[in-house]
Structure formats: C-alpha cells, structure tokens
Amino acid sequence: MMRADRDQQQLEMTFIESWGRMGSVWGISRTMAEVHALLYITGDPLCTDDVMERLEISRGNASMSLRALLDWGIISRAHKRGDRKEYFVAEQDVWAIFRAIVRERKKREVDPLLGALHDIRDEIGSAASEKDDALAERLDAMIVFLDLIATLSERFAGPSGEGLELAATLLGTGARRESTEE
Amino acid sequence: MMRADRDQQQLEMTFIESWGRMGSVWGISRTMAEVHALLYITGDPLCTDDVMERLEISRGNASMSLRALLDWGIISRAHKRGDRKEYFVAEQDVWAIFRAIVRERKKREVDPLLGALHDIRDEIGSAASEKDDALAERLDAMIVFLDLIATLSERFAGPSGEGLELAATLLGTGARRESTEE
DNA sequence: TTCATGTTTCAATATATTCTGAAACAGATG
DNA sequence: CATCTGTTTCAGAATATATTGAAACATGAA
Structure with a gap:
C-alpha cells in the first residue's frame, strides 16, 4: 500500500513534467503549467503550501502561478470549513x-x-x-x-x-x- | 515616388514587427518570424544579404532562420540565372x-x-x-x-x-x- | 591546386524570462 | 491595539534563449 502510493506519486510527477513541457504550446511558463497539471491530476483542493512542497518551488512563484491560472479561468478557489487557508481546484472538464x-x-x-x-x-x-x-x-x-x-x-x-x-x-x-x- | 517607396518600406516594417511579435504563437523566435514576414510581404526572392540588411541581423542569425523556415516548409529556395547566390521566396498561400x-x-x-x-x-x-x-x-x-x-x-x-x-x-x-x- | 564566392557552424555574449526569498500587506482574532 | 495566519509583491539572482561574428566549410572556375 505504501508501495502503491509511492508509485502513484511518481506517475503523477511524470504527468506533471510532461504537461509542464507543453506549457509553451499554450503560451505559459513551465511552472504555471506544472501547477495546473498538479491540480488537475490530483483532483483534490490544494493550498499554496501543498503546491510549493510537491513542486519544490518558492512561495512567490506558487502564488503568482496560482493567480495567473485563476485569471485564465482554469482553476478556482475553494475553502475548507474551519480553515482560513485558500485551496485551489482545477477545472476537470x-x-x-x-x-x-x-x-x-x-x-x-x-x-x-x-x-x-x-x-x-x-x-x-x-x-x-x-x-x-x-x-x-x-x-x-x-x-x-x-x-x-x-x-x-x-x-x-x-x-x-x-x-x-x-x-x-x-x-x-x-x-x-x-x-x-x- | 521616392516618397511613396519610403512609406511602403515603413509599412512593410510595421507588418514585419507585428508578425514577429506573433512568433510565440506558432512557437518560433521573433527573428525567424520576422524573416518570414519580410519574405511574405515582399513577395520577391531575397538572398541572405538582403535579409541581413533589411532586418539588421547577423549573417549567422539570418542563415539559421532561413534554414529553419525551409525545414518548416514555408519558404523555398530560388535561383537567379547567372547568379550563384541562393534566394528565398515565401509560400504565398x-x-x-x-x-x-x-x-x-x-x-x-x-x-x-x-x-x-x-x-x-x-x-x-x-x-x-x-x-x-x-x-x-x-x-x-x-x-x-x-x-x-x-x-x-x-x-x-x-x-x-x-x-x-x-x-x-x-x-x-x-x-x-x-x-x-x- | 588556388582563388573567389557564398554558406554554415558554434563558442562567446547579450538579452529575455523565470524564480527566489524576504519584506510588505491584509484581515481575523483576542 | 497587538498578534497570528496567510497572501502578495518585487528587486535581485538564476536560468534559459537568442544573437553575434569570425572561422571552418563548401563548391565552382581558372
């Protein structure tokens, strides 16, 4: 089970990297594409810290990328009850x-x-x-x-x-x- | 008449610059897009030196850009009788x-x-x-x-x-x- | 072969883009 | 109000991309 989980994370990371490389196709930076890929493939709401951690990027970068994705309208904000943090979810269609x-x-x-x-x-x-x-x-x-x-x-x-x-x-x-x- | 010619060159240059800025849309560098724009809007066969002169770029850059455009298949080689130089024309369709x-x-x-x-x-x-x-x-x-x-x-x-x-x-x-x- | 003409390559350089991290900011709570 | 949690900004650093220019390379002519 631990094993399967690690495999899944690895697979997700491969997806994220592939998608990131495609960033240029739709005119955004690699990181921004990766953030989107992470949210899309994960499916769960993630907060800025989750994104930073998974992608190993700075807070500033994560913040900017998330905001840009919001502007593009392909992710949206979400909130968890009793949690002040902002979470983000990717459009799934x-x-x-x-x-x-x-x-x-x-x-x-x-x-x-x-x-x-x-x-x-x-x-x-x-x-x-x-x-x-x-x-x-x-x-x-x-x-x-x-x-x-x-x-x-x-x-x-x-x-x-x-x-x-x-x-x-x-x-x-x-x-x-x-x-x-x- | 001199007057009209200068105006035309200016207009062409505006076109070239606009088109160059679009380079990113189709995934090529600004210069490569500009070289294509020059050939397209001019309509005449131009040689490497013409391109260098009009766009004020180096020989290496002109050469690389022309070759890349050939690879993409949107310009083609042309020759003038009694002239060893290579000329290039843009696809007009x-x-x-x-x-x-x-x-x-x-x-x-x-x-x-x-x-x-x-x-x-x-x-x-x-x-x-x-x-x-x-x-x-x-x-x-x-x-x-x-x-x-x-x-x-x-x-x-x-x-x-x-x-x-x-x-x-x-x-x-x-x-x-x-x-x-x- | 040597020269003349034209083309390509590529290491060094210049430019542009992206990323970081710490400071400024916002706004809730006690 | 001070403090705590979380977000945004932005100057400087890191990275990636594009450009130059001179040398190497072709090719044809004499």
Whole structure:
C-alpha cells in the first residue's frame, strides 16, 4: 500500500513534467503549467503550501502561478470549513480547459495582430501607388485568413458545449473523405 | 515616388514587427518570424544579404532562420540565372502556411505529449489500486481529448485544400446557431 | 591546386524570462 | 491595539534563449 502510493506519486510527477513541457504550446511558463497539471491530476483542493512542497518551488512563484491560472479561468478557489487557508481546484472538464486557453490566446495574440494589420491596411488604402497593390493584396489575404481563424476560435471557445459539437462535425466531414487519404 | 517607396518600406516594417511579435504563437523566435514576414510581404526572392540588411541581423542569425523556415516548409529556395547566390521566396498561400505550422507543431508538441501520456496510462493499468482509478480516469479524459485534437489537426494539415473546406463547414454549422448567440 | 564566392557552424555574449526569498500587506482574532 | 495566519509583491539572482561574428566549410572556375 505504501508501495502503491509511492508509485502513484511518481506517475503523477511524470504527468506533471510532461504537461509542464507543453506549457509553451499554450503560451505559459513551465511552472504555471506544472501547477495546473498538479491540480488537475490530483483532483483534490490544494493550498499554496501543498503546491510549493510537491513542486519544490518558492512561495512567490506558487502564488503568482496560482493567480495567473485563476485569471485564465482554469482553476478556482475553494475553502475548507474551519480553515482560513485558500485551496485551489482545477477545472476537470478538458473541453472547458481547452476553451479557456483558446479564448485567452485569441485575446492576447490574435486580436492585437489583427488590429495592427487593419491599421496598416488603412494606411495603404489612402496612399495608393502601383507597388502598393501587391502589398495590399498580400496583406488582405492575411487579414481575411486571420479573421476566419478569429471567428472559428470564438465559436470553439464559446460558452456552450459547441466546441465538442463542432469537432464532431469536423470529424464527420473528414470521415466521408477517408477513402481518398494518402 | 521616392516618397511613396519610403512609406511602403515603413509599412512593410510595421507588418514585419507585428508578425514577429506573433512568433510565440506558432512557437518560433521573433527573428525567424520576422524573416518570414519580410519574405511574405515582399513577395520577391531575397538572398541572405538582403535579409541581413533589411532586418539588421547577423549573417549567422539570418542563415539559421532561413534554414529553419525551409525545414518548416514555408519558404523555398530560388535561383537567379547567372547568379550563384541562393534566394528565398515565401509560400504565398496563407492556408498552406497555416497547414505547415499546424503540422509542425503537432509533430513537435502534441505527439510527444500523447506518447508520454500513453506510457503513464499503461503503467497504471498494471498496478490497479483504488486510488489509481480516479487518476486513470483523469488521464484517460486528457488522452481522449488530445487524440481528438491530433486527429483534427491532421485533417486540417492534410495535403489537400481540406482545411479551407472544413473551415467553411464549421462556419456554416455555426451560422445555423447564430440566433442563440450571447 | 588556388582563388573567389557564398554558406554554415558554434563558442562567446547579450538579452529575455523565470524564480527566489524576504519584506510588505491584509484581515481575523483576542 | 497587538498578534497570528496567510497572501502578495518585487528587486535581485538564476536560468534559459537568442544573437553575434569570425572561422571552418563548401563548391565552382581558372
């Protein structure tokens, strides 16, 4: 039994490390990803000290990471009766986690880029020279594409369970073509 | 005319900077993104020296960035008759660019994580204790989800123009729900 | 082979990001 | 109010990442 427990902790740690390495994919630091992984895989409410201990990180780091995860909306606060400490629990629905990530990244990265691109496009519009035509065309292609991505991710990240439905649709559409696969 | 040219270069540079800042989104360095932006927005074949000059970066950096972009498959080599220098041109189809990025990120980030997760899952399977059940469940939820993502991105990144078609489908599906929007 | 032209590599350096730890803060309780 | 418990902040340190620049490496021409 002690044995099994230790094994489990080890396995959890492997998961945490793998997930941490993925942090870059969704644009957060390794530690922040690890804190999330710990909360997710553990399932229990953990306090700052638990996180510090399990991950061997400083109080400051743990505090910052937890707050950032709260901002992203993928963990939430919890309290134990008769205990003043704050505990944290991770959202357990992977789709909800995914939607939160998509929403956040769109807000932080796609939207600002689209804004900048639109600004440039407007400037060109006024100063129409010959060469500008080709530039404008390429810019437009990019803008149209990013607008599409933004719209798609908005739908994916929408509040309802649409993401799942849409994924199913996508998969269904793809299935019809499976015979033509390479 | 001189005037218009200078304006255009400035606008191009603004585009390049915006795009460079986005580098993190698709997991490459700022400079590499800028090199790509330069080639994309310029449209012409450029050689290493052109890139160095326009972006004010070292030869080594330019060389590494260009090679990496070649690896990603979003720029290609070009040659001018009677000129030994290598020139580079960017893929102009934004969908092709997007597909290349999705393909590459899946390969580098999602696949390894899925591999690690499957390994952990296998280990748990053999050492079934009570507590492990909950762990296994959470792990499975994550694996199922990532498998779905991997499948979806494979379809998106497929060689044909499927990505565009699928996006249209998705958009269509969404349109039917537009009335229920928040 | 030697020279001329162009490309790649990589150790040293510069830059950016993340983390620590102790101090400041908040707010409950006696 | 003083004290106790717990949280947040932030300057400096540690770490990781990106960049330079010069030397090594190719390759073709004479």
